[in-house]
Amino acid sequence: MNTFKQHSILPGFNLALGFTLLYLSLIVLIPLSAAFIRTAELTWPEFWSVVTTPRVIASYRLTFGASFAAALVNAVFGLLVAWVLVRYHFPGKKLVDALVDLPFALPTAVAGIALTALYAGNGWIGQFLEPLGIKVAFTPLGIFVALTFIGLPFVVRTVQPVLEDIESELEEAAATLGANRWQTFTKVIFPVLFPALMTGFALAFARAIGEYGSVIFIAGNMPMVSEITPLLIITKLEQYDYAGATALSVVMLVISFILLLIINLLQWWSRRRSIRA
Amino acid sequence: MSTITFPVTTSANKQHATQEPAWVRRSLIGLALVFLTLFLFIPLISVFYEAFKKGVDVYLAAITDPDAVSAIKLTLTVAAIAVPLNLVFGIAAAWAIAKFEFRGKNLLITLIDLPFSVSPVVSGLIYVLVFGLQGWLGPWLAEHDIKIIFAVPGIVLATIFVTVPFIARELIPLMQAQGTEEEEAAVVLGASGWQTFYHVTIPNIKWGLLYGAILCNARAMGEFGAVSVVSGHIRGSTNTMPLHVEILYNEYNFAAAFAVASLLALLALVTLALKTLIEFRNQQHQKEVTNEH
Numbered sequence: 001m002n003t004f005k006q007h008s009i010l011p012g013f014n015l016a017l018g019f020t021l022l023y024l025s026l027i028v029l030i031p032l033s034a035a036f037i038r039t040a041e042l043t044w045p046e047f048w049s050v051v052t053t054p055r056v057i058a059s060y061r062l063t064f065g066a067s068f069a070a071a072l073v074n075a076v077f078g079l080l081v082a083w084v085l086v087r088y089h090f091p092g093k094k095l096v097d098a099l100v101d102l103p104f105a106l107p108t109a110v111a112g113i114a115l116t117a118l119y120a121g122n123g124w125i126g127q128f129l130e131p132l133g134i135k136v137a138f139t140p141l142g143i144f145v146a147l148t149f150i151g152l153p154f155v156v157r158t159v160q161p162v163l164e165d166i167e168s169e170l171e172e173a174a175a176t177l178g179a180n181r182w183q184t185f186t187k188v189i190f191p192v193l194f195p196a197l198m199t200g201f202a203l204a205f206a207r208a209i210g211e212y213g214s215v216i217f218i219a220g221n222m223p224m225v226s227e228i229t230p231l232l233i234i235t236k237l238e239q240y241d242y243a244g245a246t247a248l249s250v251v252m253l254v255i256s257f258i259l260l261l262i263i264n265l266l267q268w269w270s271r272r273r274s275i276r277a
Numbered sequence: 278m279s280t281i282t283f284p285v286t287t288s289a290n291k292q293h294a295t296q297e298p299a300w301v302r303r304s305l306i307g308l309a310l311v312f313l314t315l316f317l318f319i320p321l322i323s324v325f326y327e328a329f330k331k332g333v334d335v336y337l338a339a340i341t342d343p344d345a346v347s348a349i350k351l352t353l354t355v356a357a358i359a360v361p362l363n364l365v366f367g368i369a370a371a372w373a374i375a376k377f378e379f380r381g382k383n384l385l386i387t388l389i390d391l392p393f394s395v396s397p398v399v400s401g402l403i404y405v406l407v408f409g410l411q412g413w414l415g416p417w418l419a420e421h422d423i424k425i426i427f428a429v430p431g432i433v434l435a436t437i438f439v440t441v442p443f444i445a446r447e448l449i450p451l452m453q454a455q456g457t458e459e460e461e462a463a464v465v466l467g468a469s470g471w472q473t474f475y476h477v478t479i480p481n482i483k484w485g486l487l488y489g490a491i492l493c494n495a496r497a498m499g500e501f502g503a504v505s506v507v508s509g510h511i512r513g514s515t516n517t518m519p520l521h522v523e524i525l526y527n528e529y530n531f532a533a534a535f536a537v538a539s540l541l542a543l544l545a546l547v548t549l550a551l552k553t554l555i556e557f558r559n560q561q562h563q564k565e566v567t568n569e570h
Contacts, residue, residue, distance in 0.1 A: 003380075004379055004380055005377060005378065005379040005380075006377070006378040006379070008376070008377055008378075008457070009461055009464055009465070010376050010377070010457060010460050010461060010464060010470075010473075011464070011469075011470035011473075012372060012470050012474070013373060013376075013377050013379075015369075016369040016370070016372040016373040017369075017373040017377075017379070019365075019366070019369040020366065020369050020370040020373055020385070023366045023369075024388055024389065024441075027434070027437055027438055027441060028388070028391055028392060028438060028441060029388070030407070031403040031404055031406070031407050031438070032391070032395070032403055034403050034406040034407050034412070034413065035399070035402070035403050035406060038406050077309070077312045080305060080308060080309050080312070081309045081312070081313065083305065083309075084305055084306050084309040085309075088302055088305070088306055090306050094553075096310070096313060098549050098550070098552075098553040099313075099317055099318070099321075099549065100313070100317070101549055101552065102317055102321060102545060102549065103317075104492075104495075105492075105495045105499075105544075105545035105546075105548045105549050105552075106321075106499070106541070106542060106545040107498070107499025107500070107501060107518075107519045107538075107541045107545070108397075108499070108501050108502070108519075109499075109501040109519040109520075109522050109523055109538070109541075110324060110499070110519070110522065110538040110541045110542055110545075111320065113522065113526050113531075113534060113535065113538060114320040114321070114323050114324045114327075114535075114538070115320055117323055117327055117531070117535075118319060118320060118323050124319065124323060125315070125319070145316075148316060149316050149317075149320065152316060152317065168295060171295045172295055175295055181296075181297050181298075181301075184295075206394055209396070210394075210395065210396025210397060210398070210399070211396075211397075212396065212397050212398050212501070212502035212505075213397065213501035213502050213505075213519070217523075217526065230396050230397070230398040230399075230502065231398075233398050233399070233402060234398055234505075234506065237402065237405070237506065242405075242406070242409075242411050245402060246402070246406060249396075249398070249399040249402050249403075252396050252399055253395065253399060256394040256395055256396065257394070259394065260387070260390075260391070260394045264387070
C-alpha cells in the first residue's frame with residue numbers, strides 16, 4: 001500500500017511533483033542551504049563576535065525600529081484605507097483601489113529615488129519640513145518613510161476581504177441592542193478584523209526588514225546612524241568579507257523564518273476567526 | 278401628508294443605525310486620501326515630473342543612450358527567461374498540490390513561498406556562495422571558463438529565485454477550488470493526460486495564469502537588491518534597468534535617472550491596469566456563474 005499519496009485516476013503526479021521538487025531544490029533550497037553550511041565553517045564564538053559588533057547591533061536596532069514604526073503606521077492607516085474603500089463611496093474610488101498596489105508593482109529603486117527627491121531639502125515635501133527643523137532624506141526618518149511606502153498595501157489587502165465579508169446583521173443586531181457606532185466598531189467589528197490586521201502588520205514588518213532598494217537612496221547610509229543590516233551585508237561583500245556577510249545573512253534568514261512561522265499562525269487564526277464570525 | 282413623511286424618517290433612522298454620521302464619513306475619506314496622496318500619488322507623479330523637468334529632448338536622449346538601451350534589452354531578456362520558467366514550475370507545482378492528496382503538502386506550499394520572506398540582498402548572496410569565485414562551484418567554473426556571477430546567468434538565476442512563488446501561489450488556490458471532477462471525467466472518457474491538461478485544465482486556469490505571469494514579470498523587471506549583488510554593475514553588459522537608474526543617480530545625472538525610472542513606473546502602471554482588468558473580468562464571470570445556478 002502506498003500511504004504517501006492517495007489513489008487518483010489522474011495522471012502526471014510523479015512528473016509534476018518530481019519537477020517541482022527538482023526546481024525548488026536547484027533554485028531555492030540548495031542555494032539557501034549554502035548560507036547555513038558556509039556559516040557552519042565558523043566556530044560559535046567566531047560567529048557570535050561577527051554578528052554582535054557595535055556597528056552590526058546599531059544596524060539591527062535601526063532596521064527593526066524603522067520597520068516596526070513603518071508597520072505600525074501602515075496598520076493604522078491601512079485599516080483606515082481598507083475601511084474607506086469597503087464602506088464608503090467617493091469619486092475615483094476604483095482608481096484609488098487599484099493604485100494601492102503600486103508599491104508591489106513599482107521597482108524599489110524607482111521608489112527610492114522618487115522619495116529621496118521629494119523629501120530632500122529642496123523637494124516638494126522636504127521644503128516644507130526643513131524650516132520646521134525636520135530632516136527626512138539622509139536620516140533614519142527617511143528610512144521610515146521608504147519602509148512605510150513599500151509596506152502600504154499589506155494591511156489594506158489583508159483587512160479588505162475580511163471587512164467585505166462581515167455580515168451587516170451583526171452590526172444591525174448591535175444597533176438594536178442599543179450600541180452606538182463607536183461601540184459597534186470596537187466591540188463587534190474590530191475583534192473580527194484583528195487577526196487580519198495583525199497578519200498585515202506582520203507581513204509589512206517582514207517585508208520592511210529585508211528591504212534594500214528603496215532604502216539605500218534615502219538613508220544616507222552612515223555607519224552606526226543610518227545603515228540598515230542588508231546594506232551592511234553588501235558592504236562586507238564588497239570588502240570580500242564573505243564569512244561576515246554570510247553570518248549576517250544567516251541571522252536575517254533565521255529572523256525571516258521565525259516571522260514566516262508567526263505569519264502562518266496568524267493566518268490560521270484569522271481563518272478560524274472569520275469562519276466562526 | 279404625514280403618511281409620506283413617516284417612511285422617510287424611518288429609513289433615515291435605519292441608515293443611521295449601521296452608518297456613521299456624514300461628517301465622520303467625510304473626515305475618514307479625507308484622512309485616507311491625504312495619507313495615500315502623501316505616500317503614493319505624489320511619489321508616482323514626481324517620477325514623471327523629474328523625468329521631463331529638463332525637457333523632452335533630454336528625456337529622449339536618456340532613454341536612447343546606448344547604455345540605457347542595452348539595460349532595457351537585458352531587462353527584457355532576463356524577464357523573457359525567468360517568467361516562462363516560473364510559469365512551467367507554477368503549473369507543475371499547482372497540478373501536484375491541487376489535484377492530488379499526499380503527505381507533506383503544507384510543507385511544500387511553505388517552501389514555495391519561502392523566497393518571498395528572504396531579503397533581496399540575501400537572495401543574491403546565496404548565489405555568490407554557490408557560483409562565486411569563493412563559492413562551491415567557483416573553482417570548477419573558473420577552470421572551464423564559465424562565468425555566472427557578475428554575468429548574465431547570475432542575474433537570471435537571482436531573478437528566478439525572487440519570482441518563484443508568484444505564479445504557483447496564484448494557481449494553487451484556483452485549481453484547488455476547481456477540484457478534480459472535470460479532469461477525471463475527461464480521463465474516464467479516454468483522454469490522455471496531456472489532452473486533459475490542454476483541453477480541460479488550461480481553459481479553466483488561463484486567467485489565473487495570466488494574472489500570475491503579469492505580477493511575476495513586474496517583479497522580474499524591477500528586481501534591484503538581488504540582482505545588484507550578482508551583477509557586478511558592468512555598464513552596457515550586466516546592467517539591468519533598475520541598476521542603470523542607480524548608476525545614473527549616483528552620478529548626479531538625475532534627469533536621466535528619472536527618465537529610465539519613468540519607463541519602469543510606466544511598466545508598474547500597465548501592470549496595475551492589467552491586474553485590475555483581470556480582477557474585474559473574474560468578478561463579472563463569478564456573477565454570471567452564480568446567476569446561472
